[in-house]
Amino acid sequence: MSESMALGIVLTLAGGFQDAYSYNCRGAVFANAQTGNIVLLGQNLANGNWQRALHYLFPLIAFISGVYITEWVREFYKNYKKVHWRQIILIIEIVMLFIAGLLPQSLNTLSNVLMSFACAMQVNSFRKFKGIPCATTMCIGNMRSATEMLCKYHITKNPEMKKKSLxxxxxxxxxxxxxxxxxxxxxxxxxxxxxxxxxxxxIGFIMMFVK
Structure with a gap:
């Protein structure tokens, strides 16, 4: 179930939702699209806006930390029988997003840190669906892969390439x-x-109890 299309849809909806929320509600920072944050970080550093630059630096650090912690969770709980290690990741994400929603506008940076950490855990834990590598929190890799498969379909006429592209x-x-x-x-x-x-x-957490 952790690699099913149904779960992929649920997590991708959540991923798109987070990016729109963080940008529109938490100071024009991307919770998921760290490339955008790097661009805005560099821009603010170049303009001497040091305080504003920290607004983008902290989510980047949080994202890196989230990937790192996820690997430890996987290592310690990969053989755990009661719940899948990816369900533990989802619970951590849920708690972080709940806390982020409680924070006032004066703590936008902390809210973005929590969301970026959660995003990193998700993107590092759920990497493929129906056997196809895929990201649920960003689009650039998916766009590249979709177009590559489309081109291969036009070249080879292999219906499997068309299926992957779609x-x-x-x-x-x-x-x-x-x-x-x-x-x-x-x-x-x-x-x-x-x-x-x-x-x-x-919902994704509950779905993963289904075999």
Whole structure:
């Protein structure tokens, strides 16, 4: 189930939602798209906006830390029988997103740190669906793979390449839908809107009990 398309849809919706929420509600920082944060970090450093630069530096550090901690969780719980180690990751993410939603606007940097950490754990734990490598928190890799497979299909006429290409484009569409929902609910609810993403992850947690 941890590599099923159903779970991939749920987590991708949550991933798109987080990016829209963090950008629209938490000071124009991307929770997931760390490339954007690096660009904005460099831009602010170049302009001498040191305090604003920290606004983007801390989420980057949190993302790196999230990947690192995930590897330790995998190592310690990979043979755990009661729950899958990826379910432990989802629980940690849910807690972090819940806390992020409680924080006021004055603590936007801390909120972004929590979301970036959670995002890193997700992207490092859920790497493929239906046997196809795929990201649930960003699109650039999926776009490259989708177009590569499309080109290979046109060259070889292999229907498997077409199937994989559509798989990637579908995930990109789901991410876009998640981002749209994130924008809508953030404008209506505000800080607490991130709890919707946490709820989607909880659904994913429950789904993983199904064999």
């Amino acid at each position: 798989h990637y484009y579908f995930i990109i569409l789901i991410f876009g839908i998640g981002a749209a929902l994130g924008s809508i609910f953030t404008n209506q609810i505000g800080n607490h809107a991130i709890w919707i993403s946490a709820f989607l992850m909880f």
